[in-house]
Amino acid sequence: MTSSFTPIRAGFMPLTDCAPLVMASVLGLDERHGIKLVLSREHSWSGMRDRLIAGSLDAAHVLYGLIYGVEMGIGSRAVPMAVLMNLSRNGQAITLSRALAEQGVFDGPSLAAHMRRNRRKFTFAHTFPTGNHAMFLYYWLAAAGIDPLRDIQSATVPPGQMAASLAAGHIDGFCAGEPWGARAVQDGCGVTVAASQDIWPDHPGKALGATAAFADANPQACRALVGALLEAGRWIDASPGHRDATAEILASPAWVNAGRELIAGRLQGRYEDGLGRGWLDPDPLHFHAHGEANFPWLSDGMWFMTQHRRWGLLREDPDYLAVAARVNRVGLYREAAELAGVAAPAGLLRSSVLMDGRVWNGCDPRAYISAFDGAAPRPLFAHGAPQ
Known part of the structure; x- marks a missing residue:
């Protein structure tokens, strides 16, 4: 009998923040949206990049800065890329x-x-x-x-x-x-x-990344994927019990392959520094945060380009805003968020204060x-x- 679900081949690295992809599959949230996640455990970020570019992966749990590096041709041939959503923040x-x-x-x-x-x-x-x-x-x-x-x-x-x-x-x-x-x-x-x-x-954590070619050719599947992952992130963040259950599942050799307690501690915000000091972080790894962790802010993508420029990975200033508007599929995200009942902000830029007191808001990246x-x-x- 032929499945009515659209398969999506999605890569992930064995990290705690692959949780939305894993839980969307385990909880059947992908099938609720008419897709079927075919998850592939990758061994390195360079391998993930190469498989995305080659088309053997449709989408991936991926480093935000990696997507922009490929878009700008840093360390590989330039390939138009897409950020469909943020998967996490912090952690x-x-x-x-x-x-x-x-x-x-x-x-x-x-x-x-x-x-x-x-x-x-x-x-x-x-x-x-x-x-x-x-x-x-x-x-x-x-x-x-x-x-x-x-x-x-x-x-x-x-x-x-x-x-x-x-x-x-x-x-x-x-x-x-x-x-x-x-x-x-x-x-x-x-x-x-x-x-x-x-x-x-x-800060933005991992992104849901794809090539621009895949996103352009499969908008319905991409919206369904974003919707499923929004629901998964919302489920994980809903309670400490859900986070513990997530840690139990991630511990499996099929996913992160690490002890449940090792994963659960920092997933719940409990930190030990190795010198006898422990603390409960008030803002640890989040997968949803009422949608605030998921919106693909253009300023987030722009920040990575400013750092690539700062450290000589980009030889010239790109048109920061235009590149980010091209890569981050805000319109697609908003459509998926509406279907999933998740609020999305009206703006495209956000303001942050980093550890050295500098304000980043995306308004003047060259300055x-x-x-x-x-x-x-x-x-x-x-x-x-x-x-």
Whole structure:
């Protein structure tokens, strides 16, 4: 008997914030919207990118900055891309090695002081060169006066390998999604020094990404997919019990393949830093937040382009607003949100205050970048670190 559901091949990485895709499938929310999710567990963000470009994936749980990197041809051929919605906000972390913590490093300024004393380049890992974690890591370092282009060695490591790489001494710290920061703390090799919401409160997390070609050719399927994922995010955020149930499901080898308690802790906002301090974060990982976590703000996409420009990944200023308006499918999102009974804001830009007090609102991206140029981090090593 032929299924009446439209299949959608969707990739995900084994991270806590893949939850909307997994729960939409497990709860049957995809079928309620006339589609059938065929989920594919990927092993690296570069592999995810390549499969999206090649058309072997229709859509994916993907780094926001990766989508814009592909759109702009950074590190790969330029391919028109689409952000259909935000899947999450907050809930990533910067983790440093326990060895650094034992030498008095517990935040950005103490790391900068330690680097000046030791006069060597430390190695910090992110998950993809244009991705969220690279941009958050660089922002955090630069706010402490550390130039990520000159004062450190950068490495790209798949998120699931971060804790093991830290334990082996291959890297001195990393920025990645959960539960891998929590795993480093649990294993005793890492210390959490910042959650990503400390860098940019309520920042965009992963996006639902696709090629523009797929979005243009399949608008009905895309609206159905967004509707199903809005319902999934709403269900997860509805209660602590739903979050615990989500952690139980994500723990399976088919999905994240990590202990339920490891996933559940930070999913519920419970943090341990590895140095004996614990806290309940008032604004941890969210998947819905009454729709506020899902709207594809043009200013969110523009911010990643400003950081790509800041760190030389873009050689010239693009037309920030025009690119974001092309990539972020706001009209499609609003149609899907209306069908799912989710409120959508009337505007396209939002205002945020980041950790260094700078305001980002998308109104003048060139001036925003120029302000960084005028206050560039002082190089720790005027003539380069000793080799």
